[in-house]
């Protein structure tokens with residue numbers, strides 16, 4: 493068995509997988525189901541407001557976005573937990589604790605930083621939390637919380653500072669991807685004392701229109717999650733990992749061990765999952781863990797430290813890109829089945845009827861290599 497354990501913000505997790513704050517952590521028993529699959533940490537649905545504006549919608553709140561009937565993403569209008577603060581603090585966290593996964597407790601940054609600090613105190617006084625995750629990032633329309641705080645470096649700083657002044661256990665902050673760059677916000681979180689950051693919450697999105705009736709699939713803007721968002725979240729994770737020295741928990745589109753490894757190679761310490769568990773059930777967790785173990789053993793890695801951030805040095809700047817050596821496509825005649833796909837996707841008209849590459853026309857884009865069903869094309 494490979495050693496899958498990681499240390500994140502001073503807390504030891506038996507493996508880097510964490511159940512993200514969302515529907516799969518709806519109550520204590522749900523968190524326990526994830527723990528029974530061997531997950532390293534569990535995060536409940538964000539604990540926070542009991543105000544009128546936080547009422548929970550129960551009128552159809554998920555839209556599964558599919559292409560050719562394959563789900564690629566999901567828009568949700570879920571908003572907050574239906575459990576009261578008392579439910580969580582008096583019962584559900586205790587139930588979840590029986591699972592022995594790290595208790596990483598999500599709390600909402602409230603409209604005023606002092607209210608957030610009071611919530612930190614309430615949660616830590618249960619003695620059931622190992623680490624906290626401050627949510628400044630929900631993409632929902634409530635005007636005083638969620639990403640309305642997290643897209644401002646100043647507001648994020650004030651919230652984290654207030655929370656950290658009260659917290660006696662490590663505190664992480666969950667950021668929003670709905671910003672041009674996360675670097676400034678991550679830096680503000682760090683300066684305010686955050687021990688780590690979660691990248692990230694959902695992407696604000698619109699589900700689409702049913703053209704038969706001319707009405708939207710969901711009648712509000714929501715959060716987009718699942719495999720389709722992974723490239724966007726990887727962009728944020730790697731940019732922050734390169735520029736801000738703070739431990740990162742990555743979350744967005746993880747459904748296999750490969751996704752976990754990719755995020756770790758981009759600098760993440762822990763990796764969270766949500767939509768894939770909603771689609772495939774809690775058993776996916778033990779499958780990913782077993783695959784992770786197999787991959788680590790096969791590669792001979794002894795810990796995730798061997799690979800953390802490994803890919804970052806190869807991400808270059810736009811300025812450097814054009815200075816890299818030029819390449820062109822080469823087709824292996826023995827493997828080519830002359831299906832014509834490479835010719836169709838070549839907008840430089842560099843591939844001839846004989847399935848040869850005209851090097852004077854080839855622009856080295858690599859589209860033919862990507863599309864070839866037989867791996868007969870190589871970019872050299």
Ligand SMILES: Cc1cc2nc3c(=O)[nH]c(=O)nc-3n(C[C@H](O)[C@H](O)[C@H](O)COP(=O)(O)O)c2cc1C
Pocket residue numbers: 512513514515537538566568570571572573598627666692693694715717718719721743744745746764765766767768
């Ligand atoms: C239905 C649903 C509800 C969510 N609720 C919360 C929440 O209460 N608090 C929070 O911080 N993130 C919430 N999220 C965001 C997830 O924790 C996660 O950041 C996001 O789904 C991206 O990960 P994924 O692609 O693995 O789903 C929710 C996501 C979904 C799909």
